[in-house]
Structures are given as C-alpha cells and as structure tokens.
Amino acid sequence: MFSILQTIWLTFLHLFHKAETVQYPEEKPYLAPRYRGRIVLTRDSDMNERCVACNLCAAACPVDCISLQATEDESGRRYAEFFRINFSRCIFCGFCEEACPTYAIQLIPDTEMGEYDRQNLVYEKEHLLISGQGKYHNYNFYKQAGVDMGVKGKGEGEMEEKPIDVKSLMP
Amino acid sequence: MTMVKIQIDGKQYEVKQGKNLLEAGLTLGIDIPHFCYHPAMGSVGACRLCAVKKFRDADDKQGRIVMSCLEPVTEGMIIETRDDTSKDFRASVVEGLMTNHPHDCPVCDEGGECHLQDMTVMTGHNYRHFDFKKRTHNNQYLGPFIAHEMNRCIQCYRCVRFYRDYAGGKDLNVFSSHNHVYFGRHEEGTLESEFSGNLVEVCPTGVFTDKTFHKHFTRKWDLSNAPSVCTGCSVGCNIIVSERYGSLRRVMNRYNGAVNGYFICDRGRFGYEFVNDEKRIRTIKIRHKKNDNQEEAENETLISLLKTELSKDKRIIGIGSPRASIESNFALSTLVGKENFYHGISKKEHLLTDTILNFMKQSSIRTPSLKQMEKADAVLVLGEDLVNTAPMVALALRQSTRNKSFETAEKNGIPSWNDAPLRELAQDEKSPLFVITSFKDSLDEIAENSIRESYDGIANLGFAMAGLLDTKAPSPSNLNKEHQNLAEKIATILKNAKNPLIVSGVHSGDERMVQAALNMAKALSSVNKNCMLSMVLPESNSMGLAMMPGKSLDDLASLEEIDTLVVLENDLYRRASEKSVNALFEKSKKVIVLDHLINKTTQRADLLLPAATFVEAEGTLVSHEGRAQRFYKALPDKEPVMESWRWIGEMIQAKEQKQEATWKRFDDLVASLTHELPVFDGLEKHMPDADFRMLNEKVPRQTLRYSGRTSMNAKVAVSETRITLDEDSPLTFSMEGQSEMPPSSLTPFYWTPGWNSVQALYGYLDEPNGSMKGGDPGIRLIEPAENDNTEYFKEMSSTSENHERELQIVPVYQIFGSEELSTKSPALAKRIKDPFIYLNPEDAKAVGVDDDELVHLEIDDNKLEIKVKIENSLPKGVVGMAKNFPEMPFVMLPGYGRFKKINS
Known part of the structure; x- marks a missing residue:
C-alpha cells in the first residue's frame, strides 16, 4: 500500500521537472564533427575529385555495400567511373573512411536519410560527391604519389628529386 | 633423390x-x-x-x-x-x-597482389626513418601490352633475367648504375618479345603492369576467377580467366608443372578482349527468306523453326570446329549422325592431323610435355616456325639448350639453381639444337646449325637422316655432299643424346615433311629408346577433333544438295576458298551457324545463334601432346547466349520432338561422349564432375575479400538477387565454399596466408617449379604403345618439278595475326603487321621490286595485292606468305604462284 502511494507521488513530482524530450526535427541535437553519419565523397583544394578508385573502402566494408569501377581521364588521372553505396545496408562503421588513403570518403554528422522507398537509399557518385574538402583540408594525393597523372610532373612532388638522366655518367 | x-x-x-x-x-x-x-x-x-x-x-x-x-x-x-x-x-x-618507393599503392595496378607489399608486411618494416627526397625516373612507352612506371622499381633484376636470359629478348635491358639503375628499352618502343606479358607476373612491384587490364582495372580480391585453358594454339597452356561486373577482365598464367609452368605467351595473355567485343553475337538472328536481312528473334520463334528445319526426313550436315570443345563437337555429331559430321578443316589438314594421330597411337615414342621438352639434350626442329605457331614450345626449347651447361656446372660443383656463376661458366656452351626451316627463326641464335631449305629440301634431309639412323627407312638418293654431311652430323648427335627430341608440325601443310619427321622419329627410336616426338597442330582442339570420326571440309563438295547445314564455331572462309564455300552455302537450303563474333560465315546464316566463348562455357580441349584439359565458366550466363552444346541439345530436342532436354547438365553430355567414344574415357574417370564437393561444399570462384556484393546490382534492384547457380561444374559464383587447396584442375586463384601476390603459388606446389599438389591438371589420352606398330612412309616423289616457271609459296604464321579470335582483341590487333610476302633478294630483283613495295600475286584463282618484305634467309625460289591474317582471302599453302610488280 505504502509503495503504491510512493510511486504515485514520484510520478506526480515529475510534472514539475524540466522535460527531457527534444522537439526534433524543429530542434536538433548536437552531433560532433566526427560523428559517423552520412557518407560523402570530397574534393581536394583544386576542387577535383579526391577519390582515386583504389577500392580500399569497398574491401574494408564489412557489409560489402560499396562498389565502384576505376577509370581514367585524358591526362591519366584515375577516378571512379561509378561509385555506389547501398545505404540500406550501410552500418556506418566508418571503416571506409579509415581505409581511404586520400581522405576522399568521409562520414559527416548528418543522419537524416529516411526514405519511403528502399531503392532511394542507393546513392550513386552524383549523390555522394560534395563540393568541398570535408573534415581534412589541403591534402592532394596526386601531389604525394610518384605517378604523373596530370596533377604534377615526374619529380615535381613534394618529396621528390628531379628524374634521373639515365645517360649521364655522373655519380 | x-x-x-x-x-x-x-x-x-x-x-x-x-x-x-x-x-x-x-x-x-x-x-x-x-x-x-x-x-x-x-x-x-x-x-x-x-x-x-x-x-x-x-x-x-x-x-x-x-x-x-x-x-x-x-x-x-x-x-x-x-x-x-x-x-x-x-x-x-x-x-x-x-626509401625510394613511391606512395603509389592506391593507384598502382599491382596493389593487392604485390610481392613488395607482402614482403614489407612479412619483414615487419612499418616506419620510415629516411627523411630525404625520393629518386624518380621517367617512364617509357612499351607498346600496347605493358605499362611502365619506373619509380616503383626495387632493382631485383627479375625482369631482365626473364626477358633476356630466359626468353631470349633483346630489347629490354638495364642502364646506369647505383641507385640510378634503370630497366627499360634503349629508346621508347614496343617490347618485341613474344613473352613480354610475363613481366607483369615476374616483376615483384608495379613497374610492369598489364595495359589491357588497366582499362577496366579491378583489384585481385574483387575478381571472380575460373580455371581455364588457352585457345590460342595447340599447346593448351593453363590460364586463369577473371570476371568483374559481367565482363572478362584479364588472363593470368595458371601453373601446370607439366605444361606451361610459370609463363604464357602474349597471344594467350592479351588475346582475350574479343570476349568483351561490342560486336559479339548476343541475340538470336533469323533470316526468314533468302536475301532478306537477319532479324532479331525470340527463342520461341527459333524453336518452331528448328522443329521444321531439323525434321527427321531432312538431310542435315554438321560442320565441327577445331576451336570448339570436344563436347560441343560431339553434340553436333550426335545431332547429325556420325556419317554427316564433318571436321570443318581442309582435306590436307585433316589428312596430316590424322597421320600424326595414328602414328602417336601406334608408335612407342613418347610425345613429351613442355617440361620434358625442357629436359631434352638434343633437339631437331623440322620445318616449324615454333615461336609463331606454338610459342611456348619455342620457349621450352630455349631452356633445353641450357642442359649441357647444367652438366658442366655440376662437374664444377655449381648447382643448377645458382644462375649467375652457371651462366658465367657456360658462356656459349649449349646443348645441340638444329633448326631446319624455310626462313629465319627466333631459335636461330641458339641453334648449333640453322639450315634454310625449300620444303622439298627439308623433307629430303629428314628422310636422309631417317635412312642414316635405320637402314630400313627409305632414303633419298640425290642428296648433295653438304646436306649429306649435315644429315650425318645431326643423326649422330641425336643417336648419342640421352633425351633427343624431334619437333615438327602441320603448319607447313606439306605431307612429305610430316612423313619425313615421323620416319625420322621412328628410325631414331630404333636406335635410341628415349627419343621423343612432338608434332605441333594448328588449333587448340585439333587433336580432340581428330580423335572423333568425321570427314574433311573438301568432302562436302561431292554432295548434291543439303537441306540444313549446321556450322559450329567455324569461319569456313578461313578454311577453304571463297568459291567453294559460297558453293556450299548455295546448295544448302538452310544454314544454322553458332558463333561468338560476326564473320563472313555468320553473315551467310539463316539462323544465327549466339554461342558462348570459352570463358562462358565449360568444355575440354585436347592439346597436341594428347592432354585433355577442361576449362570452366568465368562469366555467368547472359541470355540468350548459351554454350554451343546446349544449343545443339535444344536442336536435338526439337528434331526428336522430345519434352525433356537432351543433356540436362554438362556431365550428362560427357557421359554420353565417353559411352560413344571410349577414347575419351579418362574425362569421366579422372575429371571432377559437377557433384564434386570438398567438405560438402563447392569451390568458390571469388576470394574471401570479394567486395561490393550488396551494392553491385543495387542500382537495378536494392534487394539482392540470388547468385547465378552453376549446375555444370563444381565451382560456384560466390565467395562462399571451400577454397582451401581444391584439386589442381579446379584451382580458380592462388592465395595463401601472407602471400597475396602470384607467389602465393608456393603453397599449391609440392616444391617450387615442381608439380601441383595432387598432380598437375589434365589427363593424357594418348600414351605410347608398348609395341611399335608403325611402318615407314615410302618416299614420295616431290612435286616441285611440275612448276618450273612459278615460285613455291609457303605459309608464314605470325603470333599476332594468324589466330582468328585473338585478332579481334584491340590491344593485340595493334601488333598485327600488314599482310606481307617474304621474298628472297634475287627473286625480288627478278621481279624488280624493293622492300615495302606492292606486287600482284597470282596463286590458284586468287589475285592479291600484297606488300613485299625482302628476306635474306629464304632460299631462292621460295616465297613466304602471311597466313590466316584477318581480311586476307584463303589461299591453300604451300602452293605455286607468280608475281608482277605494280607500276605506280
């Protein structure tokens, strides 16, 4: 008998507490910049696609929801011919971002991806690509790599000597 | 041991x-x-x-x-x-x-199957202490096959050791010194070696990568693979074919200790692109009335048409093909009946192949595998331009010449694996190799003697050597002194060798030469029991086809009228003169053609059926050695493209008005094949059938790392579709299954823990360079007989006397250009030369032409305009002519013809 009254009293007291409920979507909760939400493909500082279609994100993906195909432009720059993420399968683990050697694929603090039709959760490259650098600025893979794919010439990279003249006899 | x-x-x-x-x-x-x-x-x-x-x-x-x-x-x-x-x-x-290796892995084609990556992980190096700049190199253009990225080089010298020392290439070398060392050509240009593609596998990093693969690059772990057999020539090298997103991505070597070992030729590696050709036949096409156009049709229309065209009262003729599997050919022979089955090769080729097969069956001489050829210590090549007709045989013979140096090295205490001192000690010491051909040969440089002769001369030399080895063998009387001495020299060397080998083949198209080679082998075996004989055949399944009863294409000429003609994967215009093939089609009321690519024959079809290529079907090919090897599907079915044997099964069903399919599964077909033709017994007994399981599971075509499963088809339907079932083989189109150590003939890819590169192969072999664990793939269908029942061929009189005013024209095969399907591959097509004739300088002078000038050539009924190449090595009166090139009319060679200069 006493415990019933105590419970009713406690419930009554709650009427005067501050409400915990947030009025979503009018009011949005704070999501940290490193929150693992929607996946985007970013661009480098020259506004070129960062993705070099290396397939590492797809390999790291535990649910195999990323597929892509590599191709190259006239200057030999490698990029993704198509890049598809099936968000109906994605578990937002962030492994793809960790695997990405070029900072191309990034998870952003956006979780509002609800759809009525599951087919709409299949994102192609045009849906994924944003016009910015995302979280990590000023990294351009092609300036670090040894290959000449139209971004810098041979030996013009940040940590590169000039190409060797094979016919020279100098040591 | x-x-x-x-x-x-x-x-x-x-x-x-x-x-x-x-x-x-x-x-x-x-x-x-x-x-x-x-x-x-x-x-x-x-x-x-x-x-x-x-x-x-x-x-x-x-x-x-x-x-x-x-x-x-x-x-x-x-x-x-x-x-x-x-x-x-x-x-x-x-x-x-x-310190100098670039940060390239994400864009490097070697990434994921890189020996350097494996070794870096294996040795545990993970932190860069070196804080200075990396050395860089400029790259070279190396032709349509190989991409060059010198920055990645780690100076292991494997490339030059393979290219120069192993394969005898000249145009790849090492330049400069210390950390400037550069591997490349002296100037930009196409790598000339026929084996350049192996650099891709030999190079432990990404310096040399496959350019054709780069166009549709896929990581190794994402490929869906199948064990397959190369269809480029009669050697039957084992290959791995790989698929992604429904197209064929690349061909890699599949190890077979008895056949190709670690290497394949460039025709095999880069000739695959025809499978992805946009002009592939992918729909059923029907021509309703003569002279109408072919129109796309539905399967139902086809079936009802087949019922009428194949009804029992009709005379149906089937033409098989030496590039189709035994099973498909057998299916056709079942449809039309043995007496109506034609091999689809010229009378001469039929005769020569038959002669060789009979000899192989009855003689006690062993036909060696490539591995055994490498062990031969004295070799005679009779009239066959091996590097162009059976490239891997040429590579094996190249190794055979090293046997003497192994002996010398052993005497000096140097083991055969210690390559550098061994080569230093050996210098130019080589096991004897004799090359007797009509024009220059890539083996000349390592041959003890290379002799240039007309076909008659070659045959005469062969007969003479046979006569010297065994007095019972017929011998020509009119040999000149020089040739007599030569014949004696070669005969003595072969007689005293431990493992002598005679290599010849049918590419010459000369009956006398084939007989001379066989006579010689027989004579040699009478004095040297270890002697081996290898006869090179024209196509991937020439031997398998010869083992089936059937007539030649020329035998069709005698038929008055044909109701329905069924042509299986065969462009008849490449096999017989245009006139005779036209005549054949004109007397056939209906023509049914099954093929992959559009050609002149498919254009004549009233019913054109899309047949699966060797990567979309399973089947068995018999190599020139008599080794039956099976290839499996890498690409899942794409309706309405079907395996030829399945199409023919439907035809039989239509013909006999049956309800159920003739052969439900591939194994049913193999069962009826072995029942009908016991010579193929081994196929059923020794090859794993579709019910084969390992720990109750199928063998997966895909690796455990296979990615994109839930995404690759999501654009079409977000709910994942079921995997394609494969009821015809023990392989599955999935990453699930038992992938650990399947039987060697079913190994779709190599991977062992820690080894992602091709070096993972170590785990699959009983020892490096040895056999696959559990035995090498393939079954030898023809073993040497215990008692030799062959007889010497009588000396035929030569035919050359009748053609005094004309020149003898002999065929010149080319590795790139002479094989039908590979020429449709864009990268390989870039390597095809213009059609040409080789002309001796004296003969050229007589006609008044110079190098690269055009001449009129009249041969049989053909009149051609063709480019002249002056070739010093040709004997006078002999002309070499490019054979089986695309867009060239069929010419029966060897033949006799005359030339006229074109006055510009």
Missing part, C-alpha cells in the same frame, strides 16, 4: 639434396621473404632479403647471416629464420628499398 636432415627454427626436417635453403624452406611452408629468386630462373643473391642465420654446429651460439637462396642444404645444417639479427637485417633491407 637423396634426402638430407636439416634443422630450421629448432625443428628437424628432411629435404631434397641439391636444393638451396630458400627452395627447401618454401617447400616446407616456411615463409622466407625474398625478391630476386624465381623458381624458374634460380637464384642470384641480388636483393639480400632472404637472409637467415646459419650456425656452425650445436655449440655455436653466435651464428652468421647467410643468403638462403645461395646456400645449398647440407646434412645437419642448423638454421634460424626468426632470430632478431636476421629479422632486423631483413626489415632493414626492405626499409632501404622503400
């Missing part, structure tokens, strides 16, 4: 004497990192990565570092591979190599 006891990492092992420590370790499954050692090329100790610690005896606690690839195994040896000193040493070697 004597065994020695050694101790590695505290464990006792027994290993073969005469091996080096690295080989022994890899055989035992101990991962010793290495770069420059390659099982087929031996050790040179260039990379210093395979360092291990060796102890003097049990009391020695200090030990010393040795290079395991240069250390022969000795009794009681004590080795430590995991001690700190040797581990640090190896890690520092990799760190040194990595």
Whole structure:
C-alpha cells in the first residue's frame, strides 16, 4: 500500500521537472564533427575529385555495400567511373573512411536519410560527391604519389628529386 | 633423390639434396621473404632479403647471416629464420628499398597482389626513418601490352633475367648504375618479345603492369576467377580467366608443372578482349527468306523453326570446329549422325592431323610435355616456325639448350639453381639444337646449325637422316655432299643424346615433311629408346577433333544438295576458298551457324545463334601432346547466349520432338561422349564432375575479400538477387565454399596466408617449379604403345618439278595475326603487321621490286595485292606468305604462284 502511494507521488513530482524530450526535427541535437553519419565523397583544394578508385573502402566494408569501377581521364588521372553505396545496408562503421588513403570518403554528422522507398537509399557518385574538402583540408594525393597523372610532373612532388638522366655518367 | 636432415627454427626436417635453403624452406611452408629468386630462373643473391642465420654446429651460439637462396642444404645444417639479427637485417633491407618507393599503392595496378607489399608486411618494416627526397625516373612507352612506371622499381633484376636470359629478348635491358639503375628499352618502343606479358607476373612491384587490364582495372580480391585453358594454339597452356561486373577482365598464367609452368605467351595473355567485343553475337538472328536481312528473334520463334528445319526426313550436315570443345563437337555429331559430321578443316589438314594421330597411337615414342621438352639434350626442329605457331614450345626449347651447361656446372660443383656463376661458366656452351626451316627463326641464335631449305629440301634431309639412323627407312638418293654431311652430323648427335627430341608440325601443310619427321622419329627410336616426338597442330582442339570420326571440309563438295547445314564455331572462309564455300552455302537450303563474333560465315546464316566463348562455357580441349584439359565458366550466363552444346541439345530436342532436354547438365553430355567414344574415357574417370564437393561444399570462384556484393546490382534492384547457380561444374559464383587447396584442375586463384601476390603459388606446389599438389591438371589420352606398330612412309616423289616457271609459296604464321579470335582483341590487333610476302633478294630483283613495295600475286584463282618484305634467309625460289591474317582471302599453302610488280 505504502509503495503504491510512493510511486504515485514520484510520478506526480515529475510534472514539475524540466522535460527531457527534444522537439526534433524543429530542434536538433548536437552531433560532433566526427560523428559517423552520412557518407560523402570530397574534393581536394583544386576542387577535383579526391577519390582515386583504389577500392580500399569497398574491401574494408564489412557489409560489402560499396562498389565502384576505376577509370581514367585524358591526362591519366584515375577516378571512379561509378561509385555506389547501398545505404540500406550501410552500418556506418566508418571503416571506409579509415581505409581511404586520400581522405576522399568521409562520414559527416548528418543522419537524416529516411526514405519511403528502399531503392532511394542507393546513392550513386552524383549523390555522394560534395563540393568541398570535408573534415581534412589541403591534402592532394596526386601531389604525394610518384605517378604523373596530370596533377604534377615526374619529380615535381613534394618529396621528390628531379628524374634521373639515365645517360649521364655522373655519380 | 637423396634426402638430407636439416634443422630450421629448432625443428628437424628432411629435404631434397641439391636444393638451396630458400627452395627447401618454401617447400616446407616456411615463409622466407625474398625478391630476386624465381623458381624458374634460380637464384642470384641480388636483393639480400632472404637472409637467415646459419650456425656452425650445436655449440655455436653466435651464428652468421647467410643468403638462403645461395646456400645449398647440407646434412645437419642448423638454421634460424626468426632470430632478431636476421629479422632486423631483413626489415632493414626492405626499409632501404622503400626509401625510394613511391606512395603509389592506391593507384598502382599491382596493389593487392604485390610481392613488395607482402614482403614489407612479412619483414615487419612499418616506419620510415629516411627523411630525404625520393629518386624518380621517367617512364617509357612499351607498346600496347605493358605499362611502365619506373619509380616503383626495387632493382631485383627479375625482369631482365626473364626477358633476356630466359626468353631470349633483346630489347629490354638495364642502364646506369647505383641507385640510378634503370630497366627499360634503349629508346621508347614496343617490347618485341613474344613473352613480354610475363613481366607483369615476374616483376615483384608495379613497374610492369598489364595495359589491357588497366582499362577496366579491378583489384585481385574483387575478381571472380575460373580455371581455364588457352585457345590460342595447340599447346593448351593453363590460364586463369577473371570476371568483374559481367565482363572478362584479364588472363593470368595458371601453373601446370607439366605444361606451361610459370609463363604464357602474349597471344594467350592479351588475346582475350574479343570476349568483351561490342560486336559479339548476343541475340538470336533469323533470316526468314533468302536475301532478306537477319532479324532479331525470340527463342520461341527459333524453336518452331528448328522443329521444321531439323525434321527427321531432312538431310542435315554438321560442320565441327577445331576451336570448339570436344563436347560441343560431339553434340553436333550426335545431332547429325556420325556419317554427316564433318571436321570443318581442309582435306590436307585433316589428312596430316590424322597421320600424326595414328602414328602417336601406334608408335612407342613418347610425345613429351613442355617440361620434358625442357629436359631434352638434343633437339631437331623440322620445318616449324615454333615461336609463331606454338610459342611456348619455342620457349621450352630455349631452356633445353641450357642442359649441357647444367652438366658442366655440376662437374664444377655449381648447382643448377645458382644462375649467375652457371651462366658465367657456360658462356656459349649449349646443348645441340638444329633448326631446319624455310626462313629465319627466333631459335636461330641458339641453334648449333640453322639450315634454310625449300620444303622439298627439308623433307629430303629428314628422310636422309631417317635412312642414316635405320637402314630400313627409305632414303633419298640425290642428296648433295653438304646436306649429306649435315644429315650425318645431326643423326649422330641425336643417336648419342640421352633425351633427343624431334619437333615438327602441320603448319607447313606439306605431307612429305610430316612423313619425313615421323620416319625420322621412328628410325631414331630404333636406335635410341628415349627419343621423343612432338608434332605441333594448328588449333587448340585439333587433336580432340581428330580423335572423333568425321570427314574433311573438301568432302562436302561431292554432295548434291543439303537441306540444313549446321556450322559450329567455324569461319569456313578461313578454311577453304571463297568459291567453294559460297558453293556450299548455295546448295544448302538452310544454314544454322553458332558463333561468338560476326564473320563472313555468320553473315551467310539463316539462323544465327549466339554461342558462348570459352570463358562462358565449360568444355575440354585436347592439346597436341594428347592432354585433355577442361576449362570452366568465368562469366555467368547472359541470355540468350548459351554454350554451343546446349544449343545443339535444344536442336536435338526439337528434331526428336522430345519434352525433356537432351543433356540436362554438362556431365550428362560427357557421359554420353565417353559411352560413344571410349577414347575419351579418362574425362569421366579422372575429371571432377559437377557433384564434386570438398567438405560438402563447392569451390568458390571469388576470394574471401570479394567486395561490393550488396551494392553491385543495387542500382537495378536494392534487394539482392540470388547468385547465378552453376549446375555444370563444381565451382560456384560466390565467395562462399571451400577454397582451401581444391584439386589442381579446379584451382580458380592462388592465395595463401601472407602471400597475396602470384607467389602465393608456393603453397599449391609440392616444391617450387615442381608439380601441383595432387598432380598437375589434365589427363593424357594418348600414351605410347608398348609395341611399335608403325611402318615407314615410302618416299614420295616431290612435286616441285611440275612448276618450273612459278615460285613455291609457303605459309608464314605470325603470333599476332594468324589466330582468328585473338585478332579481334584491340590491344593485340595493334601488333598485327600488314599482310606481307617474304621474298628472297634475287627473286625480288627478278621481279624488280624493293622492300615495302606492292606486287600482284597470282596463286590458284586468287589475285592479291600484297606488300613485299625482302628476306635474306629464304632460299631462292621460295616465297613466304602471311597466313590466316584477318581480311586476307584463303589461299591453300604451300602452293605455286607468280608475281608482277605494280607500276605506280
């Protein structure tokens, strides 16, 4: 008998507490910049696609929801011919971002991806690509790599000597 | 083989004497990192990565570092591979190599199957201490096959050792010194060797990569693979074919210790692109009335048409093909009946192949595998331009000439794997190789004698040698002194050799020459029991087809009228003169053609059916050695494209008005084949059938890392579709299944823990460069007979006297251009020369033409305009003519013709 009254009293007291409920979507909760939400493909500082279609994100993906195909432009720059993420399968683990050697694929603090039709959760490259650098600025893979794919010439990279003249006899 | 006891990492092992420590370790499954050692090329100790610690005896606690690839195994040896000193040493070697290695992996085609990546992980190097700039190199254009990215080089010298030392290439070399060392050509240009594609597999990093693969690049782990057999020539090299997103991505070597070993030729590696051709026949096409156009049709229309066209009262003729599997050919022969089955090859080719097959069946001479050819210590090549007709045989013969140097080295205490001192000691010492052909040959440079003769001359020499070896053999009387001496020399050398080998073939199209070769083999076997004979055939399944009863294409000429003609994967315009093929089609009321690519024959079809290529079907091919090998599907079915045997099964069903399918599964077809033709018994007995399971599971075509499963088809339907079922083979289009050590003939890819590169193969072999575990794939259908029942061919009179005023024209085959399907591959097509004729300078002078000028050539009924190439090696009166080139009319060769200069 006493415990019933105590419970009713406690419930009554709650009427005067501050409400915990947030009025979503009018009011949005704070999501940290490193929150693992929607996946985007970013661009480098020259506004070129960062993705070099290396397939590492797809390999790291535990649910195999990323597929892509590599191709190259006239200057030999490698990029993704198509890049598809099936968000109906994605578990937002962030492994793809960790695997990405070029900072191309990034998870952003956006979780509002609800759809009525599951087919709409299949994102192609045009849906994924944003016009910015995302979280990590000023990294351009092609300036670090040894290959000449139209971004810098041979030996013009940040940590590169000039190409060797094979016919020279100098040591 | 004597065994020695050694101790590695505290464990006792027994290993073969005469091996080096690295080989022994890899055989035992101990991962010793290495770069420059390659099982087929031996050790040179260039990379210093395979360092291990060796102890003097049990009391020695200090030990010393040795290079395991240069250390022969000795009794009681004590080795430590995991001690700190040797581990640090190896890690520092990799760190040194990595100072200049670019940050390329994400865009490098080798990434994921890179020996350097594997070794870096294996040695444990993970932090870069070197804080200075990397050296860079400029790249070269190396032709349509190979891409060059010199920055990635780690100076292991494997490329030049393969290209120059192993394959005899001239135009790849090493330049400059110290860390400027550069591997490339003296100037930009196409790599000339016929085996250049192997650089892709030999190079431990991404310096040399496959350009055709780059166009639709896929990581190794994303490929869906199947074991397959090359259809480029009659050798039957084993290959791995790989698929992604429904198209064929690349061809890699599949190890077969008895056949191709570690290497394949460029026709096999780069000739695959025709499978993805946009002009592939992918729909059923029907021509309703003569002279109408072919129109796309539905399957139902086709079936009702087939019912009428194949009804029992009609005369149906079937033409098979030497490039289709035995099963497809057998299906056709079942449809039309044995008496109406034609092989689809010219009368001459039919006769020659038959002669050879009968000889092989009745004689006690062994037809060697490529591996055995490499062991031959005296070789005679009679009239066959091997590098163009059977490239891997030429490569094997190249190795055979080294046998003498192995002997000398052994006397001097140098084991056969110790490559550098061995070559230094050997210098130009070679086992005898004699090349008797009509024009220059790539083997000339390593031959003891290369003799240039007309076909008659070659045959005469063959007959003469046979006569010298065995007095019972017929011998020509009119041999000149020089040839007589030569014949004596060669005969004596072959007679005294331990494993003499005679190589010839049917590409000459000359009956006398084939008979001379067979006579010679028989005569040689009467004095030397170890003698071997290898006869090269024209196409991938020429031997299999010959083992089936059937007539030649020319025999069709005698038929008055044909109701329905069924042509299986065969462009008849490449086999007989345009006139005779036209006549054949005109007397056929309905023509049904099954093929992959549009050609002149498919254009004549009233019913054109899309047939699956060798990567979309399963089937068996018999190589010139008599080895039956099966290929499996890599690409899942794409309706309405079907395997030829399935189409023909439907035809039989229509013909006999049956309800159920003729052969439900591939195995049903194989069962009726072996029932009907017992010669193929081995196929059912020894090849795993579709019910074969490992631990109750199928063998997966895909790796465990296969990515994109839930996404690749999501654009079409977000709910995942069921995988394509494969009821015809023990393989599955999935990553699930039992992928650990399937039978060698079912191995779709190589992967062992720690080894992602092609070097993963070590785990699949009983020893490096040995056999696959559980035996090499393939079954030899023809074994030498116990008692020799062959008889000598009588000397035929030569035919040349009747053609006094004309020149003899002999065929010149080319590795790129003479094989039908590979010429449709864009990269390979870039390597095809314009059609040409070789002309001796004197003959050219007589006509008044110069190099690269056009001439009118009249041969039989053909009039051609063709480019002249002056060729000094040709004997006078003999003309070589490009054979089977695309867009060239069929000409029966050898033949006789005349020339006229075109006045511009």
